[in-house]
Amino acid sequence: MNRNDFNPELREDLGLGPCIGLLELCSVARGVEVTDAVLWMATVEVLFASPVQPGKYVLLFTGSVQDVSSALRRGAEVAGADLVDELLIQQVHEQVEAALRRRGGHIDGHLDAIGVVETATVASAIAAADVALKTATVDLFDLRIANGLDGKSFLSLTGPVSDVRSSVTAGAKSAEAKGKLLRSVVIARPHPDLALHL
Secondary structure, three states, X not given: OOOOOOOOOOOOOOOOOOEEEEEEEOOHHHHHHHHHHHHHHOOOEEEEEEEEOOOEEEEEEEEOHHHHHHHHHHHHHHHXXXXXXXXXXXXXXXXXXXXXXXXXXXXXXXXXXXXXXXXXXXXXXXXXHHHHHHHOXXXXXXXXXXXXXXXXXXXXXXXXXXXXXXXXXXXXXXXXXXXXXXXXXXXXXXXXXXXXXX
């Protein structure tokens, strides 16, 4: 089966460093131009720069806070009206990187609660995941970005009901503040068979 829901592949030789920046554009051509501008602007390492469905372009890069900030500003300037969303996160939570690499947590079949936050953009989903993980003790078991989702993204969390509620609320508020939240749900004591479909 030809899967089209894989996240863009992050470089294996790099991790998400002290700071990450992301630019999401509605034009592939402009995305390539922005990637070049970002690389010329500051000392950053590009983790991935790739077209994603449905014809958007996403650029994720890492470096020092100062370098990522200046590269992000320059990239947004070059992107102009083609910029869909952006983010800058210092000290991104370690589970975010694992989930972006599709190496997130695994479900053991027993779930106290599940939370899902669905967003309109890649940037808002990654930011929501980071906020959610820093809010309470939860596990991020999925973070899907753009591909196979018509450009939308979502994150899925599990943990104790109160922690999942707190995390989903915080992540949803993060996306809602940028007008990018599509939906958020918390399911307490889900049916045991639901784990087979996540």
